[in-house]
Structure formats: structure tokens, C-alpha cells
Amino acid sequence: MNPPPSSSPTSGSPPVELQSPPLDRRSLDLRRRIVETLDAGGRGHLGAAFSLVEILRVVYDDVLRFRAEEPEWPGRDRFILSKGHGCLALYVLLAEKGFFPDRELGRFCHFDGLLGGHPEVVVPGVEASTGSLGHGLSIGVGFALAARLRGEDWRTYVVLGDGESQEGSVWEAAMAAAKHRLESLTVLVDANQLQSYGPTREVLDLEPMAEKWRAFGFHTVELDGHDVAALRRALQARPESDRPTALICRTVKGKGIARCELEPTWHHKSRLSADTVRELLEALA
Amino acid sequence: MRKTALNAVHELARRDPRVVFLGSDLGPGTLDAMKAEMPERFFMEGVAEANLIGMAAGLALEGFIPYVNTIATFLTRRCFDQLVIDACLHRAPIRLIANGGGFVYAPLGPTHQAIEDLAILRAVPNMTIVAPADADEMTRLMPLTLDHPGPLYIRLGKGHDPIVSDPEVPFEIGRGLTLRRGDAALLMSTGITLGRVLDAADRLAERGLPCEVLHLPTVKPLDEDAVLEAASRVKLAITVEEHSVIGGLGGAVAEVLAESGAPCRLRRVGIPDVFAERYGSQAQLLDHFGITADAIAEAVLGAHGQ
Numbered sequence: 001m002n003p004p005p006s007s008s009p010t011s012g013s014p015p016v017e018l019q020s021p022p023l024d025r026r027s028l029d030l031r032r033r034i035v036e037t038l039d040a041g042g043r044g045h046l047g048a049a050f051s052l053v054e055i056l057r058v059v060y061d062d063v064l065r066f067r068a069e070e071p072e073w074p075g076r077d078r079f080i081l082s083k084g085h086g087c088l089a090l091y092v093l094l095a096e097k098g099f100f101p102d103r104e105l106g107r108f109c110h111f112d113g114l115l116g117g118h119p120e121v122v123v124p125g126v127e128a129s130t131g132s133l134g135h136g137l138s139i140g141v142g143f144a145l146a147a148r149l150r151g152e153d154w155r156t157y158v159v160l161g162d163g164e165s166q167e168g169s170v171w172e173a174a175m176a177a178a179k180h181r182l183e184s185l186t187v188l189v190d191a192n193q194l195q196s197y198g199p200t201r202e203v204l205d206l207e208p209m210a211e212k213w214r215a216f217g218f219h220t221v222e223l224d225g226h227d228v229a230a231l232r233r234a235l236q237a238r239p240e241s242d243r244p245t246a247l248i249c250r251t252v253k254g255k256g257i258a259r260c261e262l263e264p265t266w267h268h269k270s271r272l273s274a275d276t277v278r279e280l281l282e283a284l285a
Numbered sequence: 286m287r288k289t290a291l292n293a294v295h296e297l298a299r300r301d302p303r304v305v306f307l308g309s310d311l312g313p314g315t316l317d318a319m320k321a322e323m324p325e326r327f328f329m330e331g332v333a334e335a336n337l338i339g340m341a342a343g344l345a346l347e348g349f350i351p352y353v354n355t356i357a358t359f360l361t362r363r364c365f366d367q368l369v370i371d372a373c374l375h376r377a378p379i380r381l382i383a384n385g386g387g388f389v390y391a392p393l394g395p396t397h398q399a400i401e402d403l404a405i406l407r408a409v410p411n412m413t414i415v416a417p418a419d420a421d422e423m424t425r426l427m428p429l430t431l432d433h434p435g436p437l438y439i440r441l442g443k444g445h446d447p448i449v450s451d452p453e454v455p456f457e458i459g460r461g462l463t464l465r466r467g468d469a470a471l472l473m474s475t476g477i478t479l480g481r482v483l484d485a486a487d488r489l490a491e492r493g494l495p496c497e498v499l500h501l502p503t504v505k506p507l508d509e510d511a512v513l514e515a516a517s518r519v520k521l522a523i524t525v526e527e528h529s530v531i532g533g534l535g536g537a538v539a540e541v542l543a544e545s546g547a548p549c550r551l552r553r554v555g556i557p558d559v560f561a562e563r564y565g566s567q568a569q570l571l572d573h574f575g576i577t578a579d580a581i582a583e584a585v586l587g588a589h590g591q
Contacts (some may be wrong), residue, residue, distance in 0.1 A: 132370050138336045142343015172336035
């Protein structure tokens with residue numbers, strides 16, 4: 001018998017086609033703040049922040065219980081951005097909600113600034129320092145166990161990237177979450193289809209992603225991660241009583257500006273010219 | 286030493302509701318009594334050390350005090366990034382109980398021998414590293430671990446190690462313990478090498494060469510004042526450890542002495558920069574690499590022209 005043909009580097013899963021509704025004013029404004037913050041810092045992960053905007057705005061607008069003026073309020077829900085390089089989207093939302101003054105965005109990555117290129121716990125509203133991928137879900141499992149041990153009803157939300165999910169530790173943590181039946185834990189995968197080098201399906205394919213999370217014991221829902229109404233419905237649905245939840249949010253890296261979408265060179269940018277910044281802001285007008 | 290440490294965890298858990306225990310895939314029966322008494326605070330989480338440390342960090346950030354136990358190599362090398370980020374960067378009060386420091390697992394080969402654990406952990410900010418000499422010293426250490434700030438690494442010996450520590454010398458994390466007085470040489474130990482150092486010191490004293498013995502169960506933060514004070518009174522200082530000569534106790538002392546301009550010569554007795562190529566027992570490998578009372582005594586005798 002002949003061996004099966006070896007797989008070519010581009011033989012992974014097909015790209016996910018989305019029929020997302022057009023971005024509304026709030027989504028465009030948040031992206032403009034991200035561009036301005038990136039420009040202030042002289043660098044930043046643009047694509048990874050843009051794919052996250054709708055996920056994070058729904059989490060902070062409609063789901064998470066928090067008190068910005070009392071960031072350590074014990075009854076708050078815990079939120080971990082495990083894909084820490086998406087921090088620009090988190091920072092603009094935390095500033096908007098009042099966790100720290102807006103002016104901190106203008107000092108992004110500055111020597112004396114509060115906000116660095118990955119989130120750290122010194123920033124009000126940040127529960128875990130992330131940036132090295134594959135850490136946040138384990139910490140979230142610890143949080144959810146702590147809530148259970150103390151009989152408290154707050155929930156834990158962890159946002160992972162799809163590229164990040166190539167880390168074995170993500171699946172170690174997934175097994176632990178299922179073993180402990182952590183119904184208070186929700187994982188959101190920002191499945192934006194692209195990692196630093198290129199398409200995730202080519203570098204190290206993660207599909208079928210939803211089947212993987214189901215097999216690992218999660219109540220799993222797939223949805224359009226740029227559809228605000230769909231995100232709201234999924235996040236506000238009553239969680240299953242005996243297992244954690246995984247929301248596979250299908251997104252587009254760089255979503256919102258055509259030249260950045262699914263374009264690897266927009267994963268991280270530094271020293272954008274004034275003209276480029278103006279063009280990006282105009283594209284989001 | 287291990288049994289003493291784990292029983293102490295159970296005792297601490299009885300006293301303090303913040304204490305939880307996490308293991309990876311330990312032997313059957315480990316802490317059964319604690320598991321029966323407080324099952325909700327006993328976690329056995331499988332062969333997934335990266336997750337184990339992250340989980341422990343999450344619990345610690347929420348106010349619990351997790352004691353994490355597995356084999357030293359897997360507790361350090363396997364999950365080093367989690368130790369650096371989740372434990373040390375967050376100053377999470379995790380207690381790492383590391384089975385089998387050095388050559389304890391001699392017959393199992395280099396995959397199970399922790400010969401660089403002190404070096405790699407010493408390089409990480411906020412980490413405290415302690416290697417008690419015996420079960421009695423472990424008994425004195427464990428109550429102090431409860432409220433120690435930040436992550437703490439506790440290196441265990443083989444078990445049933447001879448009791449050589451001195452109950453009259455108060456134990457304190459971060460303090461060097463002076464166990465013999467003398468000026469023929471300064472002998473410094475950490476962990477179970479204290480036994481070999483005391484043996485050498487007793488033999489040398491009989492030959493008219495009393496040595497200062499400074500036991501340093503805390504490798505980080507090193508008691509630099511004690512090292513420098515003792516070193517100022519001798520011409521030869523010797524560190525003795527069941528660890529690579531690179532980066533452990535010998536490395537730490539060398540850094541302190543070199544920068545202080547101390548006039549004494551330093552000799553590091555430890556594992557040379559190689560993986561063990563033989564099996565046998567812990568004692569055989571220690572002998573093989575010259576981590577012995579004989580070698581220590583000969584070095585001092587040689588320095589005194591004998």
C-alpha cells in the first residue's frame with residue numbers, strides 16, 4: 001500500500017469566513033483609542049488588540065461585575081487577559097471605565113508610564129501579569145477554586161488566543177478545570193486565525209477547535225466574535241451547572257481596517273509614521 | 286525530612302484555613318490523613334506541573350497559602366516559566382516542597398537529579414531558597430513558612446538523614462547558623478552536607494585545626510554579613526553542597542567574597558559541571574565527586590602544610 005501523501009505546509013483547516021455585522025460607532029471609537037495609544041507608545045500589538053475589541057467591550061459593558069474605584073472589591077468577577085499582547089484593547093476599556101486616568105494611555109510604554117507592552121498587576125483592574133503565553137488559564141483555575149473554597153459567587157473569565165492555545169499548558173489547565181467542574185469559569189478564545197508568523201492553520205493547526213474544548217470537558221459554544229449581540233447572548237446565558245464554559249469567538253486579526261486584516265505584518269508595529277497613523281484613524285472614522 | 290515536612294503541612298492546615306496542599310502525581314497514601322480530614326484543601330493534580338504552579342499562584346493571589354510538592358527536577362526545570370512569572374513576578378506566597386535535592390534519586394539517573402535547582406532559582410527575583418540539614422531542622426523551619434512573604438523553595442534530602450543540626454541554635458529564614466568556632470578554615474554547608482562538614486571539622490579539631498562551621502540553610506537571601514564576618518578571620522573558606530559548583534552556595538559565596546575583597550581563598554566542593562554517568566546510591570555519587578569529609582579535611586590540612 002502506498003503511504004498517504006504527506007501534508008503540505010498549507011494543508012490545514014480552511015480559513016473561517018465570517019458574516020459579522022458592520023462595526024458600530026463604539027467599536028470604531030475603541031479602535032481609534034487603540035491606534036492613538038499605540039502611537040503614544042511608539043509600538044504595540046495592533047492586530048491582536050483589534051480582534052479582541054468586541055469581546056472585551058461586551059465583557060466590560062454587560063457582564064463583568066467590578067468597581068473601578070475599588071479594584072480589589074472582593075465580590076468582583078475576575079478577568080484575565082491570558083493573551084497579554086492584546087493589552088491595548090484592555091487598556092482603553094479600563095481607562096474608559098475609570099480604573100486609571102485617560103492620560104496614562106498617552107504614556108503607554110514610557111519609562112515612567114503605568115502601562116507596559118503586556119498587562120501587569122500593578123495596573124488597577126489587572127488580576128494577573130501575562131505576556132508569556134499559556135499561563136492565564138491555570139491562574140484562572142486557581143481563582144475559581146478559591147471562590148469555591150470560600151463559598152463566594154464571583155466568576156472568572158479568561159481570554160486566550162488561538163496561537164496561544166498551541167501551548168501545552170493551556171490543555172493541562174483545561175483538564176484541571178474540567179476535573180474540578182468549575183462552572184464559575186468561562187474561557188473565551190479569540191480565534192483570530194493568525195499568529196506572528198502566519199495563519200495558525202499553517203503554523204500549527206488547532207482545528208477542530210470547538211471539538212477539542214468539548215472533548216476536554218467544556219460546555220462549548222462557537223460564535224462570531226465581532227457580533228456584539230451574539231457575544232452578549234452567549235455571555236449572559238446561564239452557565240452549565242457542572243462544567244466550565246468555552247466560547248470559541250471566531251474573529252479576524254486586525255479587524256476594522258482592511259489593510260490590517262489577516263495581515264501578519266500588522267501583528268506588531270513600531271514607529272508608525274504620522275501619515276500612517278492619520279490613515280489608520282481615517283479608516284476608522 | 287519529607288514526611289516531617291508533609292506532616293507539618295497538615296498541622297499548619299489545621300491551624301490556618303488558608304493552607305492548601307497540591308501535589309502532582311505523588312506516591313499512594315501521601316497525606317491521606319489530611320485528605321480525609323479536609324478533602325477540599327487537598328489537591329492531586331496529575332503530571333502537569335506547569336498547570337500545578339499556575340493553579341497554586343491563582344490560589345495564592347486569592348489569599349490561600351499553597352504548599353506544592355513533587356520531585357525537585359519537575360518542580361523547577363519543568364515549570365520554570367511558571368515559577369518566574371506566576372510565582373515570583375506576582376510575589377505569590379507559594380511553598381515549593383522539592384523531593385530529592387541533589388543525588389537523592391541517584392539510581393534513577395540525571396533526569397531525576399536536581400543538581401542545578403539552587404542556581405536557576407537563585408537567579409529569579411523574590412524567590413527564597415532553603416535547604417535544611419535534617420528532619421529536626423525541617424521541624425524548626427516549617428512553622429516559619431506560613432507567613433513568609435513571597436515564594437519559598439524548600440529542598441528536601443533523602444529521608445532518614447542523620448540528625449546533625451543543633452536545636453540550641455535558633456533557626457531563622459535568612460540567617461547563617463554558626464555551629465563550630467575556629468580559625469583554621471571556614472567551612473560552609475547547606476542541606477545535608479552539614480553532616481560531612483561537621484565530621485571534617487571534628488577530625489580537624491582533633492588534629493589541632495579547629496574550624497569555623499557556618500551552616501547556611503538559606504541559600505537566598507544569603508546571610509552575607511555572617512559569611513563576611515567569618516571569612517575575615519580565616520585564610521581558607523570552603524563551601525560544600527550537593528549541587529553544581531556553578532551558581533549554588535559556592536557561587537553565591539564566591540560573589541560575596543569577590544566583591545568584598547576578602548583576603549581568604551575560596552574552594553568550592555560540589556558537583557563538577559557534568560551529569561552523573563553512574564548510578565548506585567546518593568552516598569556513592571557524593572563520594573565519587575569528592576563531596577566528602579575526607580576531601581574537606583584534606584583541603585584544610587593541605588592549606589596548613591600537613
